[in-house]
Ligand SMILES: Cc1cc2nc3c(=O)[nH]c(=O)nc-3n(C[C@H](O)[C@H](O)[C@H](O)COP(=O)(O)OP(=O)(O)OC[C@H]3O[C@@H](n4cnc5c(N)ncnc54)[C@H](O)[C@@H]3O)c2cc1C
Ligand code: SF4
Ligand code: SF4
């Protein structure tokens with residue numbers, strides 16, 4: 001029985017069906033879950049391809065995680081260095097990911113990013129300019145040339161606002177503060193399930209809504225909130241990863257978690273908050289408590305040929321990139337994060353347990369305020385530190401999930417018909433380590449591809465898949481379960497314990513025995529979570545919301561620990577104390593995770609990575 | 623600087639029908655912001671306390687509320703700004719209907735966003751790129767720093783004290799957007815009529831209260847509203863513009879833009 005409630009056209013901020021127990025129902029061709037850069041771009045593409053589209057998001061429109069991105073979007077437009085082109089960008093991306101990337105995704109990404117960025121400009125984005133009026137490009141770690149299109153250090157805000165304004169201009173429906181808790185499948189006798197829709201609750205009212213749709217695009221972002229020290233917001237609970245697993249899809253690269261080298265370490269309340277890589281791109285250097293520029297001691301063999309050997313060469317590079325090699329501060333993130341970690345462990349850390357990031361002694365106050373306005377603001381307001389006058393204290397922070405839903409490179413289709421995935425919740429593109437700036441461009445390149453594919457799949461169906469009443473009833477019961485228990489533990493405590501365990505046992509440097517303990521800990525937490533209780537009612541109740549998110553975090557935590565334990569080598573965002581260095585055998589395979597038969601945990605298998613064609617292999621011959 | 627202490631807080635609890643200030647005491651420590659204190663309340667004493675927040679870094683504009691009556695971001699208001707003995711009062715934004723506790727229904731702003739004619743650029747240059755000079759994009763860039771916290775909307779007396787003005791008044795956040803598009807070097811649309819009629823820029827009497835609360839430090843009144851008002855006024859009083867419109871001619875005042 002469905003009743004239609006009246007809904008505010010833009011915000012959805014109104015109660016759903018009036019009838020008791022009534023569930024609001026909506027029909028669309030394509031439902032996009034997530035309103036970050038990737039979700040918005042997918043929705044625009046699907047709309048332009050003629051589909052009837054809805055965007056569903058946990059927060060208000062314009063607040064998704066993408067808004068926090070600072071440095072820029074990588075695209076080989078060649079505006080500053082005409083030598084730059086997709087081949088160079090492709091090579092940088094693959095090497096940054098230690099060759100574990102899906103080569104086809106890395107290729108499409110490098111080829112299509114420039115046009116996708118210029119499209120943002122068509123839609124009103126105001127990028128910083130070069131002297132001749134083109135989109136300016138900035139240096140970032142692992143990129144051969146200055147390549148990041150940017151707006152000061154608030155590129156993500158510009159991207160999300162531009163796409164949001166485009167979405168509004170096109171009149172696409174948005175369901176804000178509406179959280180999807182289950183995907184719904186149409187089940188055939190033969191067992192080949194396909195997507196039929198999604199089940200969600202309104203935060204405002206706690207009431208339920210069912211979306212009937214043959215195509216669902218997951219664009220839910222990452223899962224960093226499962227760690228204690230993180231740059232990620234409360235939304236990053238791995239919902240899309242868990243929704244996909246429960247619908248039968250597979251995850252890859254889950255062992256690779258990016259720890260950004262530079263997060264704030266003080267005051268405690270902002271520990272983990274990101275300090276953009278642009279600080280280093282614009283001249284900032286790392287020093288230990290002895291005042292030593294220590295990155296020169298940590299240059300790995302793999303990158304030695306392209307890294308400066310002396311301070312003099314490194315400093316010349318900012319102005320003359322042709323004749324000098326890049327400073328070691330701009331090595332890929334995994335390298336820099338490990339080096340910082342090693343300095344702190346060796347007792348050469350700063351007073352609050354980090355190291356120093358110094359731009360004050362290297363650039364003028366005017367330059368710093370102009371190029372890094374929000375960093376200036378952030379340190380001034382939150383830490384009483386003037387970054388134009390003194391060094392910052394920074395340390396590694398959990399930042400980005402390389403792992404995600406396994407998809408077809410051309411269409412972003414998962415193994416479940418009708419289920420697509422884009423952005424941070426998808427896997428493959430970044431291999432074992434993502435280069436800075438490659439996420440924002442990933443969002444728009446694959447967002448567009450997924451939107452197109454989802455629309456054409458929906459248009460080509462002879463009949464629409466059906467949602468069963470039983471599945472809706474089950475989704476409802478599962479969402480309400482935390483209210484059924486009384487007097488048990490609250491979800492906040494369980495979340496804190498999970499965050500601590502992931503931080504301590506599945507952190508930047510890992511070890512077999514600790515990973516085994518992490519898996520045991522996750523099992524115990526799962527048992528506790530099965531009995532947790534929440535207070536209050538269903539209306540805008542954060543305790544209840546967390547209880548639902550927690551199940552996703554636990555499932556994702558298990559995936560990461562399990563894959564990390566299996567991969568007995570060190571590569572990119574996965575470092576094993578007990579297995580130092582990369583192992584070529586592991587370099588040719590992915591670990592694939594899927595839900596187990598009981599639905600209580602995950603199973604894992606090995607799978608060969610797709611072979612790169614010879615004409616691309618030549619970029620890596622030396 | 624002081625380390626840990628018990629902070630006394632009064633927090634508005636309730637929904638659209640009724641509500642009251644609740645008294646709490648919560649342990650806080652050095653360097654924390656108001657949002658930290660509220661989160662600790664949530665985790666230890668009031669699991670269902672409704673707060674809207676995302677980034678906790680002043681970047682998303684979700685956590686707007688009123689602290690001791692002043693519109694502010696919860697995540698950017700440091701406890702060290704207050705005397706430890708002082709009681710901090712936190713209430714929801716006053717200009718918008720309450721949903722629950724500190725969360726308000728800000729749909730007014732999303733409605734206003736929809737009424738605004740979006741960007742419209744001419745074709746790209748022959749090589750497929752666009753050229754704009756840094757000095758020319760900088761004005762617009764200042765306005766695009768807006769994080770849509772809606773604190774300016776909350777503070778503006780035109781709607782704060784007169785709810786019935788809402789249909790006719792888009793508010794400072796959207797005057798900013800009008801100005802941004804108007805100053806975009808390549809935009810070809812003329813929004814002056816819409817700014818005057820649908821958005822009601824004339825109702826603003828330049829009190830600058832909006833500028834004072836903007837967490838991004840955007841000079842809303844001086845840099846956006848006043849220039850926009852001037853452009854709107856020029857258009858209204860210049861008979862040539864009127865004639866130009868009538869007979870479909872472009873003129874200097876139209877800057878080569880098409881009217882909406
Ligand atoms: C501080 C910071 C700085 C960064 N800087 C850069 C940078 O300079 N360059 C770069 O390339 N990358 C950067 N990144 C990474 C990049 O910003 C993110 O990877 C990217 O924005 C993710 O975008 P997305 O579209 O995948 O998802 P998000 O933007 O994270 O959006 C996720 C969306 O999904 C919704 N959602 C989640 N779960 C549900 C659910 N269950 N139901 C409904 N909706 C749901 C959320 O509400 C949200 O709308 C940065 C990241 C951080 C944290
Ligand atoms: S300057 Fe205008 S818009 Fe701003 S608060 Fe005053 S009346 Fe409102
Ligand atoms: S202009 Fe300033 S106060 Fe107004 S919504 Fe934007 S950021 Fe907030």
Ligand code: FES
Nearest residue numbers: 677678683685697
């Ligand atoms: S939580 Fe994002 S601005 Fe405060």
